Amino acid sequence: MTIRCEVSGDTAALVATVSGRLRLTDATTLRDHLLKCLAEQPDALLVDxxxxxxxxxxxxxxxxVVLRQAARWPGVPVVFxxxxxxxxxHLTGxxxxxxxxxxxxxxxxxxHDERRVMPSLREDLLPVSGSVRHARDLATDACLRxxxxxxxxxxxxxxxxxxxxVIDHAHTMMTLRMSVRQRHLSIAVQDGSAAPPVAAATGPxxxxxxxxxxxxxxxxxxxxLPSNGGKVVWATLDLPRSS
Structure with missing residues (x-):
């Protein structure tokens, strides 16, 4: 591999420092590195x-590709x-x-000039049945707050x-995150399994x-999206329009 991507900072603003010679054979690897940065749901991603x-x-x-994903979710700015x-x-052509x-x-x-402090919450959950009710309660309280x-x-x-x-399939600790972005409410759960999410079967x-x-x-x-040590499954709901 001829490309490197070193990540620093915190969830307030991650910095991805990219170095080396970029070839088509390295594009997928670099894309995955940057998508994992987005999976951490930072307030912004700066690509050096x-x-x-x-x-x-x-x-x-x-x-x-990374910009399109950031626009869909988590709705954070990505700057180069x-x-x-x-x-x-080539970038600005x-x-x-x-x-x-x-x-x-x-x-x-x-x-800094563009930053708006958006409400958010984060809760670590055990892979036990009681976490399902707790997640519902957290989401309800957050929406009302x-x-x-x-x-x-x-x-x-x-x-x-x-x-x-996660409880049914991944069987790992998980983190529930909810945040309000400019146009949507984001709900995401990060777990410790890299396996893609599995849709539950239907029936009585x-x-x-x-x-x-x-x-x-x-x-x-x-x-x-893949994340460090697992994956994050995310969903968005449109915010109501202001009257």
Missing amino acids: LSGLHLDQPLALSIFT CAPPPETRR PCRRLVVFDSRAAARAHL WDLPGLVAPASLIANELVAN EHLRGRGLLLVNELANTWGH
Whole structure:
């Protein structure tokens, strides 16, 4: 592998420092590294490209993929900074037109100016049946505290099913996270299994109900991403429009 991605910072603002020579054969690996950064649900992701050199410019398309995922979930800004001149030319050309800052300091200043403190909660849960009810209660309390009474029912049901899926299939500790972004309410559960989420079977013999099929019905959009040591399954609900 010719590309490296070192991650630092915290959930307030992760910094991914990319270095090496980027080729098409490395694009998938770099994409997965950056998607794992998004799975941590930071307030922002800063990608430092000062050490990146291009062998094959087409590989830069992975940054567009990352931006699209960030827009779907978790709804956080992704900014790029300090690329060498040739890399910058390809990033800001007519095919991509990404916003690129000259330095890490300039990118941080932009994030500081744009930053809005969004309400959020995080709760670690055991893989036991009582965690399902606790997740429902947390989602209900959060929606009421954030003045989103119309989202209590779908949010609590989604939290219920995401936690139940971990208990039934992953059997690991998990972390429930909820946050309000600019246009949606995010509900996500991170567990310790890399296996993709499994939709529960339907029928009267299955007490859990319709599982992820219900999530699909309720959520505006949902999906899953790899994370460090496992995966995160996420769903979003549109915020009500202001009158």
